[in-house]
Amino acid sequence: MLVSAASLLLLVWVFPLLWAILVSLKSENEVLAYPPNLIFEPIAQNYKDALFGDFSIVPSLVTSTIVAVSTTFLTIVLAVPAAYAFARLRLPAKKTLGFYTLATQMVPPVGLVIPYFLILNRVNWLDTYQGMIIVYLTFSLPFAIWLMVSYMEDIPLEMEEAALLDKASRLQTLWHIIIPQVRGGIAVTVIFVFLNAWNEFLFAVQLGGNTVRPVTVAMYNFVSVEQTLWAKLAAAALIAMLPVVIIGIAAQKQIVKGLTVGAVKGGGRR
Amino acid sequence: MTAKGRVNLKNICKRFGSFVALDHIDLEIEPVEFFALLGPSGSGKTTTLRMIAGLDSPDEGVIEVDGVDVTHAPPGERDIAMVFQNYALYPHMTVRDNIAFPLKMDRVAAADIKRLVLQAAETVDIDHLLDRRPGQLSGGQQQRCALARAIIRQPKLFLLDEPLSNLDAQLRLQTRVELKKLQRSLNVTAIYVTHDQEEAMTLADRMAVFLDGAIMQIGTPEEVFNRPRTIQVAAFIGSPPMNLLPANLQGTTLTIEGRDFELSAAPPTQAESVIMGTRPSHVRIDPNGIPAQLYLSENLGESYLLNLYLGEHLVKVRVAEMLGVTDGDTVPISFDVNAIHLFDANTGLRIERG
Ligand SMILES: Nc1ncnc2c1ncn2[C@@H]1O[C@H](COP(=O)(O)OP(=O)(O)O)[C@@H](O)[C@H]1O
Ligand SMILES: [Mg+2]
Numbered sequence: 001m002l003v004s005a006a007s008l009l010l011l012v013w014v015f016p017l018l019w020a021i022l023v024s025l026k027s028e029n030e031v032l033a034y035p036p037n038l039i040f041e042p043i044a045q046n047y048k049d050a051l052f053g054d055f056s057i058v059p060s061l062v063t064s065t066i067v068a069v070s071t072t073f074l075t076i077v078l079a080v081p082a083a084y085a086f087a088r089l090r091l092p093a094k095k096t097l098g099f100y101t102l103a104t105q106m107v108p109p110v111g112l113v114i115p116y117f118l119i120l121n122r123v124n125w126l127d128t129y130q131g132m133i134i135v136y137l138t139f140s141l142p143f144a145i146w147l148m149v150s151y152m153e154d155i156p157l158e159m160e161e162a163a164l165l166d167k168a169s170r171l172q173t174l175w176h177i178i179i180p181q182v183r184g185g186i187a188v189t190v191i192f193v194f195l196n197a198w199n200e201f202l203f204a205v206q207l208g209g210n211t212v213r214p215v216t217v218a219m220y221n222f223v224s225v226e227q228t229l230w231a232k233l234a235a236a237a238l239i240a241m242l243p244v245v246i247i248g249i250a251a252q253k254q255i256v257k258g259l260t261v262g263a264v265k266g267g268g269r270r
Numbered sequence: 271m272t273a274k275g276r277v278n279l280k281n282i283c284k285r286f287g288s289f290v291a292l293d294h295i296d297l298e299i300e301p302v303e304f305f306a307l308l309g310p311s312g313s314g315k316t317t318t319l320r321m322i323a324g325l326d327s328p329d330e331g332v333i334e335v336d337g338v339d340v341t342h343a344p345p346g347e348r349d350i351a352m353v354f355q356n357y358a359l360y361p362h363m364t365v366r367d368n369i370a371f372p373l374k375m376d377r378v379a380a381a382d383i384k385r386l387v388l389q390a391a392e393t394v395d396i397d398h399l400l401d402r403r404p405g406q407l408s409g410g411q412q413q414r415c416a417l418a419r420a421i422i423r424q425p426k427l428f429l430l431d432e433p434l435s436n437l438d439a440q441l442r443l444q445t446r447v448e449l450k451k452l453q454r455s456l457n458v459t460a461i462y463v464t465h466d467q468e469e470a471m472t473l474a475d476r477m478a479v480f481l482d483g484a485i486m487q488i489g490t491p492e493e494v495f496n497r498p499r500t501i502q503v504a505a506f507i508g509s510p511p512m513n514l515l516p517a518n519l520q521g522t523t524l525t526i527e528g529r530d531f532e533l534s535a536a537p538p539t540q541a542e543s544v545i546m547g548t549r550p551s552h553v554r555i556d557p558n559g560i561p562a563q564l565y566l567s568e569n570l571g572e573s574y575l576l577n578l579y580l581g582e583h584l585v586k587v588r589v590a591e592m593l594g595v596t597d598g599d600t601v602p603i604s605f606d607v608n609a610i611h612l613f614d615a616n617t618g619l620r621i622e623r624g
Contacts, residue, residue: 158358161325166372166419167346176371180362 024234031230046235057236060218064240066129067204067214068197071136075144075193076186082141083148084174088160101146104139113206120207127209135203140193147192151185152178188254191247198244215240274336275301275426275459277322282331284317284483291317292328293483299461299476304453306470307463309480310506315463316355318480319429322461323352335426346375351420352429356436357412359404359419365391366400369418376423390422393452410441417449421456428453428460434469446472467507471495479503497611501618504547504611510575513553513585516615517546524607527581529560531607539614539621547611550575550588555595559604564597578603 023031025042050057086094116135117126125131155178163173179186201216208217219240222233248255277299284292292314299305307315320326321333324345333341340348351372359368369390373383391397394414404412413433420428433449434442450473453460464470470477471491479486479494487499498504498512505511518525519542522533526546562578562585576587578601587603595601612621 156356156358158354158356159360161323161345162352162354162358162419163360163371163375164325164345165323165350165352167375168371169346172375177360 020234020238023230024238026231028229028231046231047239049232050236050239053232055218055221055232057215057218057239060213060215061240063212064198064214064216067132067136067212068194070129070133071140071197072190072194074133074137075140076190078137079141079144079148079189080179080182080186081174083145083152084178086145086149087152088157097142097146097149101142104142109202113203116203117206126207127211129212132204132208132212135207136197136200140196144189144193147189148182148185151182155181184254184257187251188257191251191255195244195247198240275299275303276334276336277427277459277461278332278334278337279318279322280332280334282318282321282328282333284314284321284326284328291483292321294331295483295485297478297485297488299459301459302457304450304460304462304473304475306474306477307461307480308467308470308474308477309465311465313480314483315465315480316431319352319431319461319463322427323350323429324348348427349423349425350427350429351423351425353413353416353420353431353433355432357404357416359412359415361404364401364403365396365407365415365418368404368415369400369422372419372423386422387418390418393421394418409436409438410445413437413445417452421452424456425458428456428458429463430460431463432465433462434464435466449473467509479506481506497620497622498547499620501545501547501613504613504620508549510550510586512547512549512611513583514613515546515548515580515583515585517544517612518542519544519612524612526605527560527583531605533623534608535623537612537621537623539612541614541616541621543615544621545613545615546605547613548605548609550586552606552609553585553587554604554606555587555589555593556602556604559602561600561602564595564599564601566597567592567595576601 024046025044026040027043027045030037030040049055052058085091086097120126120128120131120135123131125134159177159181160173163177164170168176198214199216200214204212204214205217205220208214215236219233219236222229222236277297279295279297282292282295282297283290295314295318297318307318309315317326321328322335324340324343324347327342331341332339335348335350360371363371366387369387370383373386378386387400388397391400394417396411396414396418399407399411399415404415407415413436416433430449434445437445446469462470462473474491476488476490477494478488481502486503487494489497489499494503495507498507501514505514515526519537519539522536524531524533524544524546560580562580564576565579565584566577568575568577570588573588573590574592576589576595578585578587580603585603612623613619614621
């Protein structure tokens with residue numbers, strides 16, 4: 001019973017992916033053939049076009065990498081010490097951190113696009129890397145801190161006190177005692193933040209554009225007023241999906257753990 | 271050179287919110303002494319130890335180590351090592367790295383670290399486990415690892431918070447002996463927190479009895495056992511602790527449950543209302559004694575413990591043999607009045623008899 005339900009869910013979920021794979025191997029004409037041909041000669045041309053054609057997505061893959069990696073790096077560098085402070089110090093804001101985190105996830109992103117646009121416009125950071133990354137940080141930081149806090153609260157206080165008695169400074173304690181014990185949490189955070197930044201479209205298309213054109217936006221070039229190049233779009237999408245899939249497979253265990261840790265313990269709201 | 275490791279607590283007060291955890295404590299611990307902080311759970315022992323370590327600071331009062339005021343000095347500057355109740359080993363490091371950690375933080379040269387780690391590990395007999403992680407050690411081995419980490423930098427002061435409480439009974443007895451030997455060989459002041467009076471009695475040179483955030487008595491184990499300073503100490507020390515019965519004192523006449531006993535000399539007190547204390551082994555079964563009701567007898571192996579009701583008061587009596595009495599019987603008991611302890615019922619203080 002459970003197995004068949006799971007299979008059904010999997011089928012629903014995997015259908016678009018299968019469709020994309022099939023389409024990416026067809027010619028543009030074949031894609032539009034009706035009824036669709038299940039038997040056809042697979043071609044690699046779409047992939048070549050997506051990578052090396054007029055609308056090559058390679059530069060935007062580079063852009064996506066820069067944005068996603070920078071966002072992830074900055075998030076970790078800022079979130080780890082911040083989470084440590086939240087987990088250990090008696091801060092007045094501690095209780096509201098969980099609420100604020102949830103709030104950032106609940107506000108419809110569309111509602112934030114315009115304010116962000118106006119702010120970036122004012123400081124002349126529209127279509128710049130720093131503008132894009134800062135906007136992403138406003139989402140990733142609360143989430144990352146909230147997630148890391150729940151990992152850090154698991155470490156007994158005595159462990160740190162022992163380190164302090166052993167003449168370690170606060171920073172040495174963080175570096176030698178805390179961080180090695182929350183490596184799992186850092187891995188989960190890295191994955192979530194990276195994937196979110198990599199997959200993001202709405203803000204990228206509104207606040208970026210020419211200089212900063214991540215792959216999600218670049219793929220949009222295959223959709224134009226006159227026609228949609230479905231096969232090339234599918235090929236590009238599959239290429240862009242590759243890092244996501246690789247990370248997903250490599251870090252399956254961590255991802256599941258990260259999804260449940262907040263749910264089970266209520267994260268930073270404790 | 272004067273010995274190091276003298277600790278002075280002067281008028282220490284510690285509150286958590288409105289709760290007074292330590293109420294104006296004074297304590298002086300001599301160099302090289304094995305000093306126990308004994309008291310029931312929640313009496314403020316750990317809090318005291320944490321303030322000596324610098325992990326907490328007092329709201330009032332002064333802490334001195336070797337005459338230097340360290341009340342607000344950070345823990346790292348106090349040259350103090352501590353063994354935590356749950357050991358607080360670093361789970362991601364090997365035993366070797368755990369033991370070496372204090373030296374690394376102290377920037378000791380790598381070659382010296384290697385030698386000292388081995389030496390410390392040999393002292394506590396875990397030199398064959400150096401490459402394991404704490405999670406792969408038994409409770410006793412973890413405890414030794416924590417000890418090794420504490421002794422490696424030859425601290426001025428050695429603090430132990432219930433270090434044996436997580437061990438099973440047999441290992442506890444064995445480790446207790448080793449701990450004492452270790453402290454002697456290191457020649458270091460040790461402050462030892464425990465709620466187990468037997469541990470305190472066997473290990474300590476001197477001890478302080480804590481109750482509800484106050485120190486009831488400071489003294490050698492013998493002093494505390496033989497001359498408890500207050501009713502509370504009397505009710506806590508000994509297993510089982512002494513029997514405490516209300517009595518009336520008129521000159522040399524002590525009246526217990528309506529029966530008069532003659533003391534050899536009048537105790538130096540004006541109090542008439544007193545509490546009489548007597549250890550279970552000092553109560554006799556005596557045909558001419560006061561009748562008491564045997565409620566329950568317990569077989570302790572080497573002796574029996576009789577729980578008797580004398581009026582409404584429970585009296586415990588330790589006897590070598592059951593002498594044919596069974597639960598429910600009436601058993602007459604009597605006290606050796608010249609061996610009893612007397613306390614003023616109003617002040618709770620011991621009445622010292624000449
Ligand atoms: N950080 C704290 N916050 C609030 N109350 C505390 C704190 N630490 C200890 N207490 C309280 O102070 C009292 C003494 O605690 P403690 O010194 O740990 O007792 P013990 O003698 O068992 O070691 C206890 O009632 C405990 O609940
Ligand atoms: Mg305690």
